[in-house]
Ligand SMILES: C[C@](O)(CO)[C@H](O)COP(=O)(O)OP(=O)(O)OC[C@H]1O[C@@H](n2ccc(N)nc2=O)[C@H](O)[C@@H]1O
């Protein structure tokens with residue numbers, strides 16, 4: 001057992017949300033997961049996660065979505081801290097405090113982001129100095145999206161989404177996110193995708209990355225990227241929440257270059273030309289009242305990284 005105390009000061013890690021620019025879903029595997037080919041982009045909606053040495057393993061959550069997040073051992077950040085401690089043999093409990101700003105159950109990987117941030121924060125707090133590759137391996141044990149939130153930027157995900165490869169992406173993209181009142185559970189959306197395919201007798205094929213999307217990302221031009229946005233879970237998310245179809249139509253009517261359901265939804269992501277268009281679309285969508293909240297963001301941004309401690 002190690003009891004590492006090289007840096008006893010609390011450590012705060014900032015972690016982004018993600019949007020899937022492309023989410024191609026293959027057939028279900030024997031373990032219940034679906035083979036994916038996806039292109040993730042990290043965007044600057046973020047949570048800040050602070051870990052501090054404590055007498056016991058505890059967790060607290062603040063921010064507008066705090067009520068929707070468990071603070072017991074089911075919190076993905078708590079699971080991340082306990083997993084790393086068990087794997088490494090650390091015996092110093094931590095308090096994990098999450099300043100939550102990423103929508104909950106919104107298809108933007110909020111819980112996964114907190115897990116990724118906790119791994120990076122505990123690594124620093126306990127003085128482990130693990131490599132990014134090692135952290136990504138632990139991350140994959142916690143969820144399919146978690147390794148990407150450590151890496152950030154723009155990356156291709158394969159396997160169940162946990163195997164990452166870098167993508168050459170130029171420039172910055174402006175996004176507007178329409179966030180719903182009530183989240184959609186990811187397993188239900190995958191199950192609905194399977195059900196719709198069965199009903200249509202559509203056979204799922206092994207997904208392959210779309211080369212036109214890679215070319216679009218190298219161009220740095222949002223007009224070229226917009227037509228390539230695609231999500232195989234979109235139909236399932238709309239089947240469970242028909243109003244998402246109307247949100248998508250409104251965003252396009254108000255001038256978005258492209259729109260897509262983010263991951264398993266129900267957040268809808270719109271790609272726009274520049275910051276002015278982002279402000280205009282945010283105002284227009286907010287006025288419709290079709291979403292609980294509308295937020296602008298930019299991607300790509302860095303993955304989970306240590307920031308100076310919060311002064312509360
Ligand atoms: C929808 C996405 O966010 C797109 O990036 C991810 O595929 C979901 O990733 P995640 O939330 O990290 O998901 P996990 O915690 O690994 O799995 C939650 C559940 O989602 C479903 N799931 C997830 C990933 C995958 N490749 N196939 C699946 O069928 C399974 O029902 C699984 O039990």
Ligand SMILES: Nc1ncnc2c1ncn2[C@@H]1O[C@H](COP(=O)(O)OP(=O)(O)OP(=O)(O)O)[C@@H](O)[C@H]1O
Nearest residue numbers: 075076104105106107108109110111112114186263
């Ligand atoms: N730290 C956490 N933050 C948010 N939700 C959490 C956390 N830990 C556990 N949960 C639970 O996980 C559920 C899914 O939350 P999350 O915000 O990760 O969904 P999501 O963004 O749709 O996930 P993904 O995009 O990875 O599929 C929540 O309803 C909540 O009960």
